[in-house]
Amino acid sequence: MRTVPKSYYKHFSNSEQIDFQKQSSLITLPQPRAHPFVPKDHPFFVRTDLTAHEMGPPKTVRTISQEAFDEVVKENMEDLGMEPTEALQDAIQTLSLQGVDLSGIVKCVPGESSLKDNPLIQSLERLKQLDLNSKDKFSDEDLNEMMGLFDKLIELCGGNEGSVNAAVATKNGGVELVCSICYKMRCGSKRVLDSCLKTMALLVHDVQSTETFRTGGGPKLLVNILIDGNEDPEILNSGFAVVAASATGNEVVKESYMELKIDELILEILSRQRNDSIQSLYDAIRVLLTPDDDQVVASQVYGYARRFAKIGIARALVHSLHAGLSSPSLISASIALKAVAVNDEICKSVAENGGIDALLRCIDDSGLQGNKTVARICCSLLSKLAGSDSNKSAIIENGGMDKLIVVSARFSDDASVLQEVMSIITVLSLRSPENAARAMEAGSGDLAIQAMLKFPNAQQLQRSSCFMIRNLVARNPENSFCSVMVSRNLSDRQRRTTKSARMQPLMH
Incomplete structure (x- = not known):
């Protein structure tokens, strides 16, 4: 040894x-x-x-x-x-x-290839030369060449080996280089700036690259670009893609954007744009309000969400739901709104602005059109909003319970949709014997039995089914036949699990 x-x-x-x-x-x-x-x-x-x-x-x-x-x-x-x-x-x-x-290391076989032969390195080196040769702006000839170079980088960093190539580019100063070019391009060709931003969104792919972006003044530069180009949908879409990428997993970058008042910029754009072409805007909202930095003990995103709602972003997102399934931003807006709705007050405001009605229509239409993704996402948002007691009544009064059972029947072959439906019924039945009785009348007992039998290996769905049964029978003695029905049809393991129905209702 x-x-x-x-x-x-x-x-x-x-x-x-x-x-x-x-x-x-x-x-x-x-x-x-x-x-x-x-x-x-x-x-x-x-x-x-x-x-x-x-x-x-x-x-x-x-x-x-x-x-x-x-x-x-x-x-x-x-x-x-x-x-x-x-x-x-x-x-x-x-x-x-x-x-x-070894991420970011170009692994060349000696004698067969070298670092200089790598097309990614070649593109970066040429961009560095163009950046060094220019003072404050680029010539038209340089811009045309840069356009091709950025397209090449986008191709290399966005393909099957995108993450590997992005790491190589970051290791070789790609983030600093693109930031430098973006600074000079602010008042230049919008077409090249758009490609530059798309490249940046691919390069900031991990904590190290987002830190490089932050220390190089990236957040301030990007917000200024978004302010200058707030009338250009392509610049906004590419720019907010960089916001989402750079803020992912980095609490300090999120804080930098909030200090630059990006929430006010988001509200301005949401209030003005009606063409649904800025999909990355919703991704940016979701990322800014997601506590995904493992290095931080207590995230500040809860406060950011309240700030978003206070200035009117929740209301603006609700307006995006009213267009229904015809809107290409429906799914993105629903996910973003779920991130904003962090307390009872915000959930109530969503309902007051017609959010509950819009969601129930979307859920109903998704069943008619067979759109599983819309059904799952809208049910997930409705489950979040149902956490408010006042919203529970609004959902029931608008026929929500029957619509949920109908959509579950239409998507009976999709465990993810069924799981979200049962999650909503679980919340609606919590501390509400009346809602539990309505759920039983609508057929939620049969829904649980059929789902548990059809998907025995879907652990999360089995869990959601048991939670729903527990809340349905906890305060309703007349619903106790539900546990009998389940015991007759389910396996020993599932039957033992449903005995929890005799315990106190599940709290959320």
Whole structure:
């Protein structure tokens, strides 16, 4: 048995070397199998099937430069006599085992290709030249060339290997470069600026790239571009796509946008635009109000949602629902509105502006047109709004219970739709014996039985069914026959689960 040699650490900084040596001292490497070209004491010949115990405690992810990676491959060839392909694979295997993050590294086979041959790197290098050669603006000739280069980057970063290429572009200064070009393009060609923003939306794909975007002044630059181009739907659509991408998983970026009053800009655009061409606007709302940063103990998005509702964004989103299934933004607007509706007051305001009526119409129409996606999304939003006691009455008075049973019958082969329908009935029946009785009259008991029998392996649907049954019978002795019906038709496991119906109603 042996350990990783000290010569390996020369590819890292001094601080990384010290920490790396401490970590790697916990790893013992077995003697490699016999190989006709590689000595048995080859330092990089390691196993990839080490167990967690053998590997020791989790290691901090480290990065390596492109030059250092290429040097490791070169050493494998020159010092150990490996073939080019073998040298490359060995370097990848060894570095990955040692906890080195290889995302953004161009993995070229020596002698067959090089970093300069990569089309992504070529496009970035040419854009860097054009950016350096220009002072404050670009010539028409440069703009035409840049258009082609951005289209190439969009193709490379948006295809099957998009995430890999986006990481390579980020590693090679792509985010900083595109920000610099966007700054110079603010008053230039809108067509090229649109492509520039589309490229940026693809490049900011992880926490590291969004941090680079933030520290480079990206949020302020982007908001200024949106303000300047607030009459251009294409610029707005591309710009808000960048907002959504850059704010995903990064609480600090969300805060930066809120400090720049992006909520007021969103309201202005929602109030003015009626052509439903800015789909990414709704994505931006959803992302800004989603607590998805694992590094933050307490997210501020709840306060952001209340701020959105206070200035009128919830009301504007409700207006998007009134167009019904004919609106291409119906699904996006429903998801965004669900993110905004975070408390009882906001849920009530949605109903006061006709949101409940609009949703019930959409649910009914989705069944007639066979649109499962609309049915599922609208039911999910209605479940959120039904959390308000006053909204429960509005849903029942508008025939909501019967419409839910009808749509569940039309989509009886889709577990996701049935699950959302039962979620609504669960909420409507909570602390309301009258609503529970109406649900039983409408056929919710049969719905639960049929769904549980038809989808025995759909765990979430089984769970939703049991929750609904529990709330239906908890305060209604006359509904107790529901548990009898279920017990006669369901399996032993399902029957044991439904015994919870005798317990207190499920609280949400």
